[in-house]
Amino acid sequence: MKLGEALSFHNGKTSPDRSEGGMYQVHGSNGVIGYCNQSNAPAGAAVIGRVGSYCGNVHFLQSDSWVTDNAIFALPKPDQDPRYWYFALCYLKLGELRHGSGQPLLNQEILSGVDFDPQPLSEQRRIAGVLGVLDDKIESNCAQQRIGEQLLRAVIEGILGQFSEADFISFDAYCTQSKESVRLENIGNGDKYIALEHMPRGSVFLNSWETAKLAGIASNKTRFRHGDLLFGKLRPYFKKVGVAPVSGVCSTDILVIRPRLPEFLPFIAVIASSDVLIDSISASATGTRMPRASWKEIATWPVPQIPDETLTVLLHPANQLMAFLETLSLQNLKLAQLRDALLPELMSGRMRVDEAGCLVSEALDEEVAD
Numbered sequence: 033m034k035l036g037e038a039l040s041f042h043n044g045k046t047s048p049d050r051s052e053g054g055m056y057q058v059h060g061s062n063g064v065i066g067y068c069n070q071s072n073a074p075a076g077a078a079v080i081g082r083v084g085s086y087c088g089n090v091h092f093l094q095s096d097s098w099v100t101d102n103a104i105f106a107l108p109k110p111d112q113d114p115r116y117w118y119f120a121l122c123y124l125k126l127g128e129l130r131h132g133s134g135q136p137l138l139n140q141e142i143l144s145g146v147d148f149d150p151q152p153l154s155e156q157r158r159i160a161g162v163l164g165v166l167d168d169k170i171e172s173n174c175a176q177q178r179i180g181e182q183l184l185r186a187v188i189e190g191i192l193g194q195f196s197e198a199d200f201i202s203f204d205a206y207c208t209q210s211k212e213s214v215r216l217e218n219i220g221n222g223d224k225y226i227a228l229e230h231m232p233r234g235s236v237f238l239n240s241w242e243t244a245k246l247a248g249i250a251s252n253k254t255r256f257r258h259g260d261l262l263f264g265k266l267r268p269y270f271k272k273v274g275v276a277p278v279s280g281v282c283s284t285d286i287l288v289i290r291p292r293l294p295e296f297l298p299f300i301a302v303i304a305s306s307d308v309l310i311d312s313i314s315a316s317a318t319g320t321r322m323p324r325a326s327w328k329e330i331a332t333w334p335v336p337q338i339p340d341e342t343l344t345v346l347l348h349p350a351n352q353l354m355a356f357l358e359t360l361s362l363q364n365l366k367l368a369q370l371r372d373a374l375l376p377e378l379m380s381g382r383m384r385v386d387e388a389g390c391l392v393s394e395a396l397d398e399e400v401a402d
Contacts, residue, residue, distance in 0.1 A: 036144030039106040039117060043082070043140070044099035045072060059093065061086035061102040065233065071096040076114035077105040078121050080138065085229065087136040088127025092118040092167070104140060116156035119163050120148060123379040151381075158385045159378045162392055166371040169396060170239075173360040177237045180357045184236075187350045188302035191343070195336035204331035207300045210288040212255040214281050219253060221245035224280030226256075228264050231272040231286075236301045237357055238262075238274040239364045244281065253281035254288055261289040261301050268325040269314040273305035275354070277361045287327055293340065298350040309333055363399050370395050 047058045047068055054067030061081030073079070074096050081089035082104045092115065099105045108117045124146060130136040150156065223244040230240045256262060258279045264272030266285040275297065282288065289304065291297045303309060313330060317323035338346075370391065377383035 033147070033149060034144060035106075035146045035148060037109075038112050038148075038150060039078075039108055039144075041104050041106050041140040041143050042073070042099075044079075044101050044103045044105060047098050047100050057095070057097045058100060059091070059097050059103060060100045062089050062229065063091050063232075065100070068098050071098050073097050073099045073105045074107070077107050078114075078118040080104045080106060080121065080126060080143065082139070083135060083137050085136075087130045087138055088125070090118065090121045090126065094171075104138065104143065106143070111153060112150070113153060113156040113160050115160035115164050116150070119160060119375060120150065120379060123375050124148060155385070162385055162389050163371055163374065163378070165392055165396070166367050169399070170364045170367050173364050174239065177235065177239075177357050177360055180353055181235060181237065184298055184350055184353055184357075185302050187353070188299055191299070191338070191346050192303075192336060194346075195338050198336040198338065200334040201337045202331060203300070203303065203333040203335050205292075205337070206296050206335070207261070207289050207291045209327045209331070210254075210256065210260065210290045212288075214253050214255050216249065216252055219244050219249055219281055224278045225249060225253070225282070226262060226276070226280060226286070227283040228266060228270075228272055228285055231262065231264055231274050234271045234305075236261075236274050236305055237361055238277055239361050240368070241278065241280065241365075249281075252284070254284055254286065256280060256282050256288045257290070259291070259294055259297055261291070261297065261304060263287040263289055263304060263325070263330065265325040267323060268310060268317055269323075271305060271307075271310050273301070273310075275301055275358065277358050285324075287325070287330070289327075289330075293344065295344045295347050295351055298354045299343065299347055301354075303333070303335060304330065367395065367399070 048070050050058055050066040050068050052067060054069050056068055056071045057064045058066040058068050059079050061084060073093060075093050077093045079091050079093060079099055080103060081087050083102055108114050129142055130138050221244055224241050225244045225247045226241045231238060256276050258276055260276045262274050262276055262282060265287050291300050313325045316329055317325050374388050378388055
């Protein structure tokens with residue numbers, strides 16, 4: 033069967049005006065990029081990155097949304113299961129079908145002509161149910177992180193408010209930039225690797241990374257440690273600032289910021305990812321087409337002077353909360369790895385759905401026990 037026989041493909045469109053209070057999510061080639069008050073794609077559609085570095089990426093719409101012109105969305109015919117086809121599109125590795133070297137591209141013609149033999153509808157639903165449970169748990173963990181991050185910001189803003197009349201010092205009194213460069217030949221295949229595409233916009237919690245071998249690293253990188261803060265310096269207005277949940281290497285387009293004391297991590301994370309700092313850094317970033325932030329601008333950002341002992345005590349609840357929210361990132365990684373391992377086995381028919389269901393149940397029981 034050709035994909036065009038089971039799915040209809042539609043190009044996204046330029047998004048209407050965006051606002052944080054919009055009713056609908058705006059989806060680009062790599063997920064949610066904002067909110068607006070109109071939709072052009074229904075819940076159940078699979079969104080496929082159409083152009084650029086995210087060409088071939090696939091994500092699922094849980095609700096009616098707006099899909100931009102950087103993506104294509106696929107709708108299953110009435111006799112097909114929407115979520116099954118989302119997983120099928122993930123399985124097909126559409127990024128390998130893209131055309132063009134300078135600007136990779138996928139179009140409806142390419143996608144419609146792909147061969148795939150789907151299972152019957154009843155089996156589609158069973159496969160979607162097993163894999164969907166893992167995705168649902170990952171999304172539940174992410175929702176907890178979003179709520180927890182709001183609380184974390186409220187705690188830090190409360191501390192800043194207490195010392196609003198204090199003397200101000202520069203941000204680098206609480207942290208420093210780590211510039212440990214790692215030559216390509218010294219990067220191990222199993223080293224964790226984080227690039228800008230692994231960093232979500234507007235959240236300090238990272239839920240994805242990969243090994244250096246899988247990433248196909250071909251140049252020198254920067255070393256980071258668990259508990260460092262990673263700041264995406266390329267196009268800083270994308271607000272890619274996150275806490276490193278593991279140790280590894282990262283793209284040189286990421287600044288590695290190390291708290292002077294480990295307990296300061298939530299303090300520097302909230303300040304460095306604040307709208308006011310990001311807006312200021314973005315305005316002064318160098319470069320027209322590819323603006324970059326500098327450590328100098330971040331380092332000199334004014335913050336209240338708070339004695340180390342006092343700040344450490346005040347940050348105790350924030351550190352406890354951050355530790356819990358970080359465990360959710362590690363859980364998500366394990367669940368995603370299981371999902372990605374089961375996906376080809378189920379789609380190819382090499383594994384029975386019942387067997388996969390047992391593995392999923394065991395994994396979820398372990399997460400509850402932890």
